[in-house]
């Protein structure tokens with residue numbers, strides 16, 4: 001039987017990997033909707049590639065271009081936040097949630113309310129709205145399938161095990177591009193250096209999070225809600241080769257691992273075909289060449305973002321929401337060359353402290369309340385960011401950036 005799928009965030013790194021999975025098996029899948037923020041041409045091209053029925057762009061300014069690019073095709077088009085929420089809330093067999101950031105939370109919640117199974121890449125559903133989002137998933141009884149490679153690995157490793165037998169879940173981290181760098185060198189990191197991930201090819205936001213190790217902190221929060229474990233049962237180990245994605249330690253000391261190539265098409269396909277398995281069309285992992293797999297403890301002094309995420313987990317969902325919001329804004333500022341790399345965790349720390357002072361770190365009772373707290377935290381973070389912004393003379397001009405995109 002054909003599975004009908006909608007892809008929220010179809011033009012991004014995950015969205016495009018998903019498209020290549022769907023293209024390889026057109027008999028098994030059909031695509032209802034594809035969505036994007038503002039990249040009209042890529043959205044149109046994607047809609048045509050997957051034969052989508054509908055293409056929705058969030059930014060209304062991009063609608064004329066989308067219409068023009070899809071003229072003469074049967075693809076229906078729409079634009080705006082409401083259109084995005086409406087299409088996300090239409091019933092399909094499976095929604096791939098692959099919008100980046102907290103912007104993905106409300107559309108994914110709409111898909112849950114429609115009763116759709118969810119392939120979850122958008123980690124912010126859990127890092128911004130963790131317990132509330134999981135309550136919604138439970139209320140609507142939908143399948144929640146983790147796309148994030150580490151969580152997808154854990155999901156697979158847990159099949160057939162009783163959660164009472166699970167002593168520990170350990171997520172691996174590549175360590176990002178600055179694994180061996182000194183603290184002093186980290187303050188001079190450029191945007192281009194931070195975006196150059198040694199193993200994974202990903203969107204800008206998650207690439208920066210991987211460089212600060214905040215991504216691994218966000219993934220711990222994700223794991224806590226997905227698998228219902230207390231923070232003390234969750235751990236991180238640095239594994240630069242990114243071959244092992246996660247470990248599950250059982251209470252009798254048995255350690256199970258999931259291995260695979262660093263290719264997001266694998267976990268995406270796992271979710272698309274679940275509960276079945278497809279025949280792997282890509283090259284299988286060459287086991288005999290895996291001679292050098294190394295594991296080490298993360299350095300929380302050089303990479304304080306991971307510690308901040310662990311501390312937020314201890315405080316609960318309110319702190320996690322604030323951490324996620326402050327980090328998202330700080331990363332956006334770094335990507336615009338407005339602050340230094342090392343300012344990112346500093347802003348998150350300050351925003352958490354300030355939010356605590358205002359008594360904001362209580363548990364938001366719903367997804368909507370979490371999004372409201374997200375907005376409040378961004379206002380506080382923006383105030384913290386002001387004095388840290390680079391002066392105009394330090395900032396590269398638009399002309400400089402065009403002629404040298406690495407500045």
Ligand code: NDP
Pocket residue numbers: 008009010011012013014015035036037038039040058097098099100101103121122123124147148149200201202203204205206264
């Ligand atoms: P990208 O930046 O590559 O793509 C983001 C997608 O979201 C694009 O389609 C973009 O549209 C759309 N989008 C951006 N802002 C908005 C908005 N305000 N409203 C609606 N749509 C929006 O991100 P990734 O694919 O890298 O990541 C997506 C999610 O998956 C993130 O939460 C990330 O943490 C998670 N993830 C990603 C992995 C990866 O390998 N990339 C691995 C594991 C998890 P447009 O193109 O028009 O801007």
